[in-house]
Amino acid sequence: MTTPAAPPAAPETPVALTTEEIWPFAGLRVVSDDLELRYLDDDLLFRLAEVAAQGVHAEDAMPFTTPWTRGTPLDVARSVVTYHWGGRGAVSGTGNTRLELAVLSAGEPVGIQGFFGTDVAITRTVETGSWLGLAYQGHGIGTRMRRLVLHLLFEGLGLDVAVTTAFADNAPSNGVTRRIGYEPNGVDVVAREGKPALSNRYRLTREAWEAQADRPDVELHGVAPVRSFLGLDAGPSAPSDRAR
Structure with a gap:
């Protein structure tokens, strides 16, 4: 008769890991007065899918290269969810990096502000992109959330x-970009819903940002672990986890 093998012994000291240790972005927050950028967990993602389903732009406009805002409200909501689920695994200190943050105004989710790049630890460069629910546009939130992500x-x-881009016929986006201090950096012709469209490129350097006198007062939370995860600690030093 074979004697059953004894179960493996439990470790003497169980490993206890926090959510932020496993995934540093979970603790990331960027706060200025009543506006906040926060990691996009599933709860916020589904709430923002509902915001997008209510409309992001006028029917006769298309500010995005990929027309994810076309279709029924349910189509749009599902596009938001599947896009962000698919992008979570792209966050890395090597290769491609993409991070999406929920935008909250007075505690209410109103849009998404993200950034992405390739070999960011080497190039120290990312491209930003964002959207804001139609019901929340025209109140200065778009400008403020972009200033927060730049901080x-x-x-x-x-x-x-x-860097960032905006279609030439998207006057609000071009206006906000120039107002924040980006410099024009060329023009591309890209396909948009089966037709050619002009897309303006813009560029903003750290030096130009630091020279601005009207930068917002911002509190950063949970930044140091994110810097480490993305392999950015070897680059220029920068303040983290404090207000400017």
């Missing part, structure tokens, strides 16, 4: 350059 990129993560 995170330059003063929290120690990056050197932020």
Whole structure:
């Protein structure tokens, strides 16, 4: 008769890991008065899918290269969820990096602000992108949320350059981008819903950002673990986890 093998012994000291240790972005927050950027967990993701389903732009406009805002409200909501689920695994200190943050105004989710890049630890450069629910546009939130992510990129993560694009016929986006201090950086012709469209490129350096006198007062929370995870600690030093 074979004697059953004894079960493996439990470790003397169980390993206890927090959510933030496993996934540092879970503790990331960027706060200025009543506006906040926060890691996009599933609860916020589904709430923002509902926001997007209510509309992001006028029917006769298309501010995105991928027309994810077309279709029924349910189509749009599902597009938001599946896109962000698919992108979570792209966050890394090597290769491609993509991070999406929920935008909350007075505690209510109103849009998403993200950034992405390739070999960011080497290039110290990312591209930003965002959207804001139609019901919340025209109140200055779009400008403020983009200033908050720039504060995170330059003063929290120690990056050197932020770039962005906007279709030439998207006057609000171009206006906000120039108002924040981006410099024009060329024009591309890209496909948009089966037709050619002009897309303006913009570039903002850390030096140009730091020279601005009207930068917002911002509190950064949970930045140091994110810098380490993305391999950014070897680059220029930058303040983290404090207000400017």
